[in-house]
Amino acid sequence: MAAPAPAARPAGPPASYLQALAAALERQKRYPEAARARRAAGTALLRFRVMRNGHVARWQIERSTGDADLDRAVADMISRVSLPAMPAEMSGESLEVAVPVRFQIR
Numbered sequence: 001m002a003a004p005a006p007a008a009r010p011a012g013p014p015a016s017y018l019q020a021l022a023a024a025l026e027r028q029k030r031y032p033e034a035a036r037a038r039r040a041a042g043t044a045l046l047r048f049r050v051m052r053n054g055h056v057a058r059w060q061i062e063r064s065t066g067d068a069d070l071d072r073a074v075a076d077m078i079s080r081v082s083l084p085a086m087p088a089e090m091s092g093e094s095l096e097v098a099v100p101v102r103f104q105i106r
Helices: 015-028 033-037 068-080
Strands: 042-051 056-063 094-103
Touching: 015 068, 015 094, 033 068, 042 068, 056 068, 068 094
Parallel strands: none
Antiparallel strands: 042 056, 042 094
16 A cells, blocks of 8 residues: 655745845845944844735844844845735735844954
């Protein structure tokens, strides 16, 4: 007797949509001059819920960069971003996303 097939797992969002979200966020990211002058660097973990129309319903910095200026820059970035709408093939009314936001001096 054959083993039962595993239950189908719901597919996640398309990689192209996640890339579009990341690109939109990156376009709004600004490295604060005061932080740059101090050579401050760090990575925040930003969690947000995006609605089907691209509106950010809520957000929080789940992990700080360790620098107040950089954390404010993350807040400014998510506050002014215009995200793309969810693709028609995606189910649900919203999507929870967690993304690292890196600030580093090159």
